[in-house]
Amino acid sequence: MSWKRRLLIASSCVAALVVSAGGWVITQHDFDIREQRVTITGGAQPLQGTLALPKQGDDPFGLVVFVHGDGAATADRDEFYRPIWESFAAAGYASLSWDKPGVAGAQGNWLDQTMHDRAVETEAAIAWARGRSEIDAGRIGLWGISQAGWVMPEVAVRHPELRFMIAVGTAVDWIRQGEYNLRAELRERHATDDELSAQLRRREAGVALLREGASYDRYRATTTDSPPMSEDRWRFVSKNYQSDITEILPQLKVPTLLLLGERDLNVDVAETARVYRDSVPANLLTVKTFPGASHNIVKFDLDKPDGLRPLLVALFAPRSLYAPGYLDTLREYVAHRLNH
Known part of the structure; x- marks a missing residue:
């Protein structure tokens, strides 16, 4: 469920409270940025984006270019990015993000993209x-x-x-990441050993089909996925499942900040930290892990798909969704890069 939809549900649930506290809600969602809708040209198709500029200070500003994670993402990730944009603005940086192809009326289909296509799009x-x-x-x-x-x-x-690369909750190898995610989520909900074994067998069968280059029809006929992937998703995974950054990381010459959540259920953060430390020169790399934080560096108990409390926090105090120190870390890191 998208953050925007969750916010709408929260608004409905607490309508009376919002009426009495409307001024507070408006204040909490009044971020210290100036947003402009822009059309980014020069790539495979025009991209519909948002340029978030600092309200204070004189241009030209530095710029942070946002690269989304998986899924159908709007430029502001259903408003989830705005506290981050505000933190960068406080350090004198603008932020640039865009709707993924095919999202919110944008041209194209993000499920047609490879990771290389996304890199070219970012360039x-x-x-x-x-x-x-x-x-x-x-x-x-x-x-x-x-x-x-x-x-x-x-x-x-x-x-x-x-000037820098800030990597948040990133993985190393697509296949290993998927298995880790499966194991972590099953462990979180206290699945039995028999269920774990069954789910791992199902996953191994799906990976074998990918390695064989199986068609979607064959996948539908032989998989036990419930529900099965869509045809677009199967095509997307088939194009990208071999993604692995092990060989490219040693070539990095850009200062890198790696930010990880201690309770990340999506990514094996211990592996990510180890590989980055083994591959990126120490003088270029900063690694920070946030205790009690999720994959999104949100407080773990607030990063839930359902539940009233996360929705109320998102509505009434959106900045406090994030793990303590995360927004400050972003601001301080890019501020330091202004003079380096």
């Missing part, structure tokens, strides 16, 4: 931004989450002039 956005008068072309960096970990390193290797 096109960087080139477009360098032509904007309000952007300092010499102070551009990347922020990306989850699946962006298979996109940003390719971009950063080809563009060592970038």
